[in-house]
Amino acid sequence: MSWASYLVCTFLAISLIFNTLGSIALHRFPDVYTRLHGATKCTTFGTIFAVLAVFTHALYRLHATGDPKYLQMGLHSLVALVALLLTNPTGAHAIAKAAHLSGYKPAKAVIDAYEEKLGGGRE
């Protein structure tokens, strides 16, 4: 095995660890908001490292073979990463707001400033 394969395997392992922790978070946290933290955030890092693995592999193959299709593979995975970074928080915003408006209060919350604001608006 070359050094590049070791690097790719390391990135994939880190990615797997983060994704596993994200799934564990889904089970451990009590309500929709805290689960959003686990589900969307740990998988962000998981995806970043998966993309890094693909990118490293593509660069290495490009260097070894000189075939431009590997350059394309690397660039495409970077575009996928940018798309993920834009859509992931947008979806999380939508879920969080929809959950609050449809009446799911944060469990065990020490403070809920948003409820105070909504309460003020209703009166």
Add this chain to the structure above:
Amino acid sequence: MKGVVSTALLTFVTYIIFTGSITPYDLVTGAVVAIVIGLLVGKFLVENDAKALNPLRWFWSVVYFVWYFLVAEVKAHLDVIGRIITGNFEPGIVKVPLKVKSEYARTLVANSITNTPGTVVVDVDENYLYVNWINVTTENPEEAKKEICEGFEKFAERIFE
């Protein structure tokens, strides 16, 4: 004609990356698509051409990208992983005052906060962000801001305002 050039440039670069080739055929189709898209949506996306094409702003956005992933994300990830394993957290929704006014800057701050583990933006109004925070250490808006989004807003000001 406002916004056409900057939108068309960005579209052209994305198109070339996607096709992955620089044959004359791809360059010409890319240019045609980019100009049409620039004419169609440029005026909705860009308010000020000089700002959109300012290299200093692009430089700050690259600095921000690197800083965000190497410092902010890593720190927050380690914190949240600790909480997942130990189950030690105090969730709550806090108010965070927001100084920047332009739409793009507010989107950048809100998206950065949500992408950082441990904080999710629930709603935004004129002056405040409502942030679900996994471990509330302070209920004071100013102090919460210091812990959650001080750095993000500084960069958002440099990039978009």
